[in-house]
Amino acid sequence: MAQELPEYAIIVAGGSGSRMQHDTPKQFIPVAGKPILMHTIERFYNYSPTIRLIVVLPKEQLETWRELCKTYSFTIFHMTVPGGASRFESVKNGLGAVMGNGLVAVHDGVRPFVEVETIKAAFEAAANYGSGVVVVSPKDSIRELISKGSISVPRANYKLVQTPQVFTAEILKKAYEQHDQGYFTDDASVVESIGEKITLVEGSYRNIKITTPEDLILAEAFAKEQL
Template sequence: MHRNIIIVAGGKGLRMGAELPKQFLPIGQKPVLMHTIETFHRFNPEINIILVLPLSHQKYWEELCDKHHFSINHKLANGGVTRFESVKNGLELVNDEGLTGVHDGVRPFVSRETITRCFNSAEEMGAVIPVVAPVESLREVAGESSFARERQNYRMVQTPQVFHTSLLKKAYHCNFEERFTDDASVVEALGGKIHLVEGNVENIKITSPFDMMIAEALWNKSKETQSFPESR
């Protein structure tokens, strides 16, 4: 099936405390976003890559591509006010056939194994998301009270979230709701069943200076092994 990936990179990096948006910060002298795009290109050089960026960031991105001689083919879509709107804009550059994944631009360490599981499983099941189990104890907060919860009943959600393109497009015809925190929640609101596959613990979302420290360590490790970390 024809495969597409929408990479959403609309963050302003406020939690990072840096002048540059987090997707443009360097890891190993190259912007985070380029590492992310390269990961999907390595997975499948024929994959249709759609990068969603705020219009105000697109000229700077083009300058970065020139500076780093970045030549991986991709299409640009305008970012929206919300992630929902950004994905919707990206979907306009995708036809109704095949599979479409949506991935956070600041998750450069998703493994090839995770991507493969997501796309292969989505071909059969229609709607698939990668998850990892929490390792710390959980408590639910309700007002001034809190309650212990069984962590084995919960999973932490990652990307890429992959769907039959026709299903994802149909889901995004609805109006935005605050409960839409990711693409799975949009498809679920349509009545779609979401299937879970194993993610990889290195697939962190870079949102803080501490995350950048972890990202640098992962990058240095990947140089030693000549490959990006695989899931464990």
């Protein structure tokens, strides 16, 4: 019987409060009584108490986060790593804390409603195929911009990409050995650039990324349903 690989989650939380129109970095804004980032960490802990959690934050926010953990008596064990100048550099810094082989999830710190079942499915896909990238189908009609205006495209041919995005440590580390490119918008695009295939996993519309004041309203509504 094959030995199960250790599981890691790199939770990238490098945002500011600019688009949120808020002085507090968005990952620290309280939802349902505690910072968004704490909800996110809890989701991965609920999936597996043995998962190795790596939280990547801007260097200047590390002390604030430590104080918040004390204030809210937040005791889930996790490692903190200073981020870089870009998301690419931040993920690369997080990967530096991954020892040896394993399965590595990369997740946005401000996606606090990812379901345990989704995390499980992404890890299982990565264990079987090398990758597991969470997506949902678009609800709206889609138009492609062209030189003469725009054209309608079949919605069924497209997916909206979320996180977590899970890969074997070997594949992810190899992908992040290269330099950042302008077309790298997520980990799947980084991994795909070295010739690896991407396996898609169906996610949930509740797995929202909290970036605007409207998202906060929705987040509070989702959180109240779970209380």
